[in-house]
Amino acid sequence: MEGLAVVIVTFNRSGYLRGLLESVTALDPAPERVVVVDNASTDDTAAVLTELQPRFPIPLSIERLAENTGGSGGFAAGVARALDTGAQWLWLMDDDVEVLPGALGALAKWTATYDCIHGRRLDDAGNPFFWQHRFLPFLGIHVPVRGNIFADRPVFATNVGCFEGMLVSAAVVRDIGLPDSRFFINGDDEIYGWLASLHHRVVYVNEFVLRKVRPQKQIDLGIRHLNDSSDLSRFCAMRNRGHTAGYLRAHGRFHPVGFAAGTALTAAKELLRLIAVEHNLRGAGSLWRGWRESRRILHDRGWKPMPALGTGGATETTAPAPSNQDTM
Numbered sequence: 451m452e453g454l455a456v457v458i459v460t461f462n463r464s465g466y467l468r469g470l471l472e473s474v475t476a477l478d479p480a481p482e483r484v485v486v487v488d489n490a491s492t493d494d495t496a497a498v499l500t501e502l503q504p505r506f507p508i509p510l511s512i513e514r515l516a517e518n519t520g521g522s523g524g525f526a527a528g529v530a531r532a533l534d535t536g537a538q539w540l541w542l543m544d545d546d547v548e549v550l551p552g553a554l555g556a557l558a559k560w561t562a563t564y565d566c567i568h569g570r571r572l573d574d575a576g577n578p579f580f581w582q583h584r585f586l587p588f589l590g591i592h593v594p595v596r597g598n599i600f601a602d603r604p605v606f607a608t609n610v611g612c613f614e615g616m617l618v619s620a621a622v623v624r625d626i627g628l629p630d631s632r633f634f635i636n637g638d639d640e641i642y643g644w645l646a647s648l649h650h651r652v653v654y655v656n657e658f659v660l661r662k663v664r665p666q667k668q669i670d671l672g673i674r675h676l677n678d679s680s681d682l683s684r685f686c687a688m689r690n691r692g693h694t695a696g697y698l699r700a701h702g703r704f705h706p707v708g709f710a711a712g713t714a715l716t717a718a719k720e721l722l723r724l725i726a727v728e729h730n731l732r733g734a735g736s737l738w739r740g741w742r743e744s745r746r747i748l749h750d751r752g753w754k755p756m757p758a759l760g761t762g763g764a765t766e767t768t769a770p771a772p773s774n775q776d777t778m
Contacts, residue, residue, distance in 0.1 A: 451554045453538035454481045457531075459524030459613075460545035461489040464498045466663060473548035475507055479555055483535055485511045487528040490518045511535065520634030520686075525613055529628055533759075538620050542613045546664035547571070553659035557617050560605075560657075565619040565650040566643065568612055569659030579662060582654060585610040585644045587703040589712030590694050592640055600656040608652055611643020615660045622646050627756035632693055636686040641697050648701065667727055676719075678727050681736040684720050688740025691716065692747025700755045717741070 456474060460467045467486070474484060484506070488495050496514065503510050513531050515524070525542055532540050539561065543549075553569065560567050571579040582599050583592040585608075592610045599606040611618075613629070616639065626645040629638050646652050667678040691713050698704040717737055724733050747753060 451479045451481055451539070451558060453536075454541060454554065455483040455485055455532040455535060455537035455539070456481045456541045456543070456549075457485045457487070457525065457528035458543055458545055459487045459489060459521055459528055460491065460495060461518060461524075462491045462493045462495065463545045463664075464491070464493050464495045467495060467545045468498055468502070469663060470543075470545055470548055471502060471506070471510075473550075476551045477549060477554050478551055479558070480508055481541065481554065483509045483511060483532070483537065485513065485528050485532045485535070487513045487515065487524040487531075489520070489524045490515050519631055521613065522629050522633040522635065522638035523631035525638070526628040526631045529623060533620060533623065540618050540620065540623065542616045542618065543660065544614050547614060547660045547662050550659055550661065553657075556657035556659060557655070560653070560655055561617075561619075563651075564605075564653045565622045566611065566646045566652040567617040568608075568652075568654045569615055569617070569657045570654070571615060572658060572661040574662050574665045576661070578658075581612060582606060582608075583610050584608055585640060585647075586712075587644070587698055588705050588708035589715065590691065590698060590704075590709045591712040591716060599654070604656040606654040606656075608654055609644050609647035611639045611641075611646060611652065613639040613642075614662075616643070618646065619650075622650050624760040625649055625758055627758050630693065630756045633690050634686055636683050637690040637694060641694055645697065676723050676727055679720070679723055679733075681733045684724075684733050684736040685740040685743075687716060687720055688713075688737050689743040689747070691741075692744035692750075693753075695744075695748050696753045697755055713741070713744070 458470065486499060488499065499512050503512060511531055513527050515527060521544070529540055557567055557569055571581065573579045582595045584595060585592045629642055643652050695704055695709060720737055721734065724731050
């Protein structure tokens with residue numbers, strides 16, 4: 451597909467990465483370029499990429515980072531690299547998925563109408579993966595939308611993003627800037643989709659384009675699925691409330707009472723995840739630590755959103771990595 455770059459962020463999942471890259475070679479039409487960001491992996495990821503690069507049938511750019519910057523930092527680096535190569539469309543994805551052969555043809559039907567597009571995903575068992583949400587600025591959280599959203603139309607308009615399959619135009623990136631690396635993981639794509647929706651149409655289309663290959667424990671709550679998680683993800687879920695508040699304030703959409711309720715709901719969801727999916731409460735301390743850090747961010751008078759590339763340049767905001775144990 452002319453002008454399109456696939457942007458993949460990976461960390462210590464060389465087996466999944468190899469499978470994903472093999473699936474990319476089967477795409478018809480094919481992307482113009484693939485950009486892989488190696489987030490300072492300590493396994494054999496570097497060797498796998500070195501082996502594949504010379505014989506890969508699609509131009510393959512590799513960005514090796516000196517430290518693990520999390521999914522958000524990895525996507526910031528990957529998006530910047532793809533823009534430098536002249537990409538007009540960027541298809542963002544984690545390393546634990548595989549693409550379906552006709553995915554780009556399916557998505558291309560919508561690129562003349564929309565600037566930020568999400569296709570549907572299958573889970574590791576081949577069943578539709580639940581992802582149908584809207585972001586509520588009053589609460590500062592995304593909530594699931596009930597029912598069959600494609601019952602009478604092939605497009606679901608939303609205002610939230612997901613880096614596991616977001617197809618975004620370079621014009622959107624220039625307008626809203628790079629993904630914010632301060633999030634590390636959790637919530638970075640949510641807020642990126644919301645920022646895109648302020649001036650562009652963000653949609654979820656009835657086209658299956660990806661399959662998740664990493665199995666996860668999960669429960670079906672009827673209106674949504676709840677997956678297992680990690681202490682790092684729980685910490686970031688709470689800590690990143692501070693960054694979400696910053697973006698809401700920057701756009702005049704911050705409501706202290708509503709946001710506090712949203713924070714309580716976020717904590718409750720994570721506690722439910724611990725009890726119902728992981729069957730323990732050992733990770734509860736991560737929520738407390740994350741909440742305390744969010745308060746520090748909330749009161750940081752020097753906090754600023756990422757600059758738009760068209761007016762503020764491509765300066766990347768960085769922060770020390772919370773951990774090198776997990777990026778996804």
